[in-house]
Structures are given as structure tokens and as C-alpha cells.
Amino acid sequence: MIVLKLKPLRFYLSSEKHFYEAIRNIFGYYPGNISLYKLAFRHKSQAEELHNGIRLSNERLEFLGDTVLSTVVADFLFRMFPYKDEGFLTEMRSRIVSRAQLNKLSLRLGIDQLIIHTQEKNNVYRSIKGDAFEAIIGAMYLDKGYTFTRKILINRVIKNNFDLTELVNTDVNFKSKLIEWAQKEKNPVEFNVVKEVGSGYHKQYVVEVVVNNEVAGTGQDYSIKGAEQNAAMKAIEFFGINGSLKAETQH
Numbered sequence: 001m002i003v004l005k006l007k008p009l010r011f012y013l014s015s016e017k018h019f020y021e022a023i024r025n026i027f028g029y030y031p032g033n034i035s036l037y038k039l040a041f042r043h044k045s046q047a048e049e050l051h052n053g054i055r056l057s058n059e060r061l062e063f064l065g066d067t068v069l070s071t072v073v074a075d076f077l078f079r080m081f082p083y084k085d086e087g088f089l090t091e092m093r094s095r096i097v098s099r100a101q102l103n104k105l106s107l108r109l110g111i112d113q114l115i116i117h118t119q120e121k122n123n124v125y126r127s128i129k130g131d132a133f134e135a136i137i138g139a140m141y142l143d144k145g146y147t148f149t150r151k152i153l154i155n156r157v158i159k160n161n162f163d164l165t166e167l168v169n170t171d172v173n174f175k176s177k178l179i180e181w182a183q184k185e186k187n188p189v190e191f192n193v194v195k196e197v198g199s200g201y202h203k204q205y206v207v208e209v210v211v212n213n214e215v216a217g218t219g220q221d222y223s224i225k226g227a228e229q230n231a232a233m234k235a236i237e238f239f240g241i242n243g244s245l246k247a248e249t250q251h
Contacts, residue, residue, distance in 0.1 A: 019114075026109050027152055032143045036061070040135035041111075043128055045118035058135035065138030066097075068146070072153045073097055080164070090226035094174065095167050096158070099237050102130030105161055111136065127237070174232035178209065181241050187212040191228045194218075207231045211239070 016034055023031045031037050044057040073093050081089065095101065106112050106129035115132050141149045175191070182189040188211070195206040197220065207227035209217045216238045219230025 022110075022114055026111065027140070028156055029144075029152070031139075033139075036139035036143050037136065040065075040139040041114045041116050041132055043115055043117035043132070058132060061135035061138035061142075062131045063138070064141060065134035065136065068141045068149060069097055069134060069137050069153065072150045073158070075150070076154055076158060086223060087225060090221060090223065091173070091229060092167060094226075094229050094233055096162060098233050099127045099130045102133050103127065105157070106130060106133045108161060109133075174229050174236060178211075178232040178235050178241075181236075181239075182211055191231065193224060193227070209235045211235060 016038070019034060019038065020030055023029070023037055039056060040058050040061050042057050044055075044059055070093065073096050074089065077084075077089050077092050081092075111132055112129045115128060117128060137149065137153070140152065179189055190210050192208050192210065193205055194208050197204045197206060204220050204222050205224045205227045206218065206220045207224065207230075208215050209219075209228070209231040217231040217234030217236075219227040219232070219234060221227040221230055
């Protein structure tokens with residue numbers, strides 16, 4: 001028996017039919033609160049200013065989506081690789097949620113076509129596409145809840161866009177790559193634990209990587225090693241030193 005998924009009534013009454021269809025085409029469902037998704041695509045360069053001076057953009061949703069995405073990926077990897085240690089899981093998660101990967105994913109899914117931004121500044125915001133993807137995850141979480149979001153991320157995003165076998169066999173140590181590059185450029189580099197967040201099992205470390213006396217990236221994780229990897233990954237993106245990683249990270 002074939003079950004047809006009917007469009008919700010609000011779709012027919014809305015002036016945002018194209019937006020409903022866009023979300024349906026990308027993620028396979030019609031959104032409930034369309035305002036959340038519209039906000040997710042509003043970059044800070046086109047923030048909407050309210051009467052009280054507050055500027056609305058996708059930054060808060062991006063913050064939420066980053067946390068939800070990291071949690072879903074961590075849970076997925078934990079179950080997928082039951083005998084791998086924390087270091088392996090940390091690096092695998094970093095490879096999936098890296099800004100470079102999310103930027104490419106946004107392009108592949110067509111998310112970049114919906115972002116509202118200031119055109120002339122598009123090339124300045126190197127993370128604009130990945131940021132929008134995370135903001136959408138934040139909107140999805142608020143609209144549909146964690147269980148629904150986890151299902152969409154695993155079944156429609158991770159399984160369809162990432163080759164886990166290839167990721168496992170790809171050796172990318174962001175800290176080592178950054179140090180290697182810094183040595184060639186004769187730039188001093190150091191990693192500093194600047195803060196600890198939470199306590200007990202929930203404690204996370206915040207690490208800054210300083211290159212040539214400039215803070216080039218900040219990372220946070222449950223281990224210092226993981227935080228250093230995340231900080232190094234952001235520094236690599238900050239300096240645009242993807243040439244040496246291109247063959248290893250593109251899928």
C-alpha cells in the first residue's frame with residue numbers, strides 16, 4: 001500500500017510556500033514553525049533590528065544547533081564504534097562537524113541558496129554556509145524536538161553524505177598539521193588551556209591556540225586533547241591552510 005504524505009494546510013495558506021518546499025526537499029519534512037527556519041537563514045550581516053535595539057540573526061540558533069549536532073554525532077559514533085577510545089571518537093567527530101565539512105555539506109544540500117546576507121561581504125564570512133546549517137539544526141530542534149532531529153541528522157545527513165569507512169582510514173591530525181605548517185612559516189605556536197567549564201563528568205576544557213602571538217582558534221571538549229584538536233582545526237580554517245589537507249579531507 002502506498003502512503004501519500006500530504007502537505008499541511010498551512011502550506012496552502014502561506015505566502016512562504018517556496019520556503020516550506022525548500023525545507024521539505026532538503027530534509028524530508030514540512031516545518032511547523034516556519035519563522036524559526038527563516039531566522040536560521042538570516043546572517044548577522046542582514047540582522048533585523050527591533051525597536052529595543054536587539055538585532056535578530058541566526059547566531060543564537062547557530063549556537064544551539066552546534067551543541068545539538070555535536071551531541072548527535074557523538075552519540076552516533078559512540079554506538080557505531082563500541083570498542084574505540086575517546087581520542088578516536090573525538091577526532092572522528094571533529095572530521096564530521098568541522099567548519100570545512102559543514103560548508104561543503106551546505107553547498108551539497110543547497111542550503112547556501114537560501115541564506116540572507118549582504119552580498120558584497122559574502123567572501124569575508126568564510127563560515128557563513130556552515131553556520132547556517134548549524135542554525136537550521138537549532139531551528140529543527142526547537143520545532144520538532146531532539147528525537148526527531150537526531151533521526152533526520154543520522155538518516156538523511158550523516159549516512160547519505162559521509163563515508164565512515166573513508167573517514168576512519170583518513171589520517172588527519174589537525175594539531176600536527178598546524179604545527180608542521182607553523183614550523184615551515186617560522187611562526188611560534190602554542191596551545192593554552194584558558195578555562196574549564198562545568199564540573200565532574202560534565203567538565204569541558206577550553207583551549208586557545210596562539211600562532212605568532214595571535215589567537216587563531218578556540219576549541220572546547222571533554223578532554224584537553226580533543227579541545228586542542230578542535231582549536232587547531234579552527235586555526236587551519238582561519239589561516240586558510242587547506243592545501244595540505246585537501247586530498248585528505250575532501251570526500
